Amino acid sequence: MNRQTTFSYLWPTLFGTFYNPDHQKIKKDLIKFFEEYKKKNPSKKSGENFKLYESNYDLHLQKGTAFNSLLKNFISKSFFEMSKQANKDFTMLFKGKEIGVTIKDSWFIHYEKGGFVLPHSHGQCSWCCVYYVQLGKDATKTNGGTYFQKPIPNRNTLDYGSYYNKFLQAQFTPEEGKMIVWPNYVMHGSYPYEGTEDRIIVSANAEVSVMENSKPIKTL
Numbered sequence: 001m002n003r004q005t006t007f008s009y010l011w012p013t014l015f016g017t018f019y020n021p022d023h024q025k026i027k028k029d030l031i032k033f034f035e036e037y038k039k040k041n042p043s044k045k046s047g048e049n050f051k052l053y054e055s056n057y058d059l060h061l062q063k064g065t066a067f068n069s070l071l072k073n074f075i076s077k078s079f080f081e082m083s084k085q086a087n088k089d090f091t092m093l094f095k096g097k098e099i100g101v102t103i104k105d106s107w108f109i110h111y112e113k114g115g116f117v118l119p120h121s122h123g124q125c126s127w128c129c130v131y132y133v134q135l136g137k138d139a140t141k142t143n144g145g146t147y148f149q150k151p152i153p154n155r156n157t158l159d160y161g162s163y164y165n166k167f168l169q170a171q172f173t174p175e176e177g178k179m180i181v182w183p184n185y186v187m188h189g190s191y192p193y194e195g196t197e198d199r200i201i202v203s204a205n206a207e208v209s210v211m212e213n214s215k216p217i218k219t220l
C-alpha cells in the first residue's frame, strides 16, 4: 500500500485578544487610583527589571478601588471566554454547572521611559494577561510591545534550517484598552518603550473552576 508523506504542527498555543469598549471612560480613574497607590506604597526594588514601578499582586483583594469596580469584571469575563474557547469541543463538561473565574494575582506596572521587563513566566494559574491602560500613539510591536517566546525549551542550538521558522516567536501590538491572554507556561517580556506617554499596564493570573456555593471545587 502506498502511503503519502504528511507534515503536522502539533500543540498550538491559544492566545486571546480582547478589547474593552469602555476603556476611554475608565482610564482616568484607573490612573488616579494607581497614582494614589504609589504614594501610599513607595517604590520597591524592581529586581531584574528596569525603570518601572510594580505594585503588590493583590489589587483584586482591595475593596472599593477603581480596579475592582471598573476593570475586574472585564478581565474576569475575558478569562472566562478563553476557557470556553479552550474547551469548545467539550461543552458537556460545562453543562448544568456553575463555572467561575478566580483571580489569583493582579497588579499594575508603571514604566518610566525606556523601562522593560525581561522574559519570565507566571506561577500557579491557568491563564495570564496583560491589559494596556496607557500608551502613546507611537507604540508598536517593538516599541513597548509584549513578546512571547515559543513554549518549548531549547535543548540544542537551532540549525540554519529551522532558525527562521516564523512560529518561534510572537509579538503583539500594544494598544490602550487591549487585553492579551495566554497560558501560564509561556515566557514573555516587554520591549522598552521610548514613547511620549508612560506605559501603564495591568496584569493578572486566573483559574477557571467548577464552583459550588461560590467556591471553586474543580479547576478546568
Ligand SMILES: [Fe+2]
Binding pocket: 120, 121, 122, 188, 203
Ligand atoms: Fe508577566
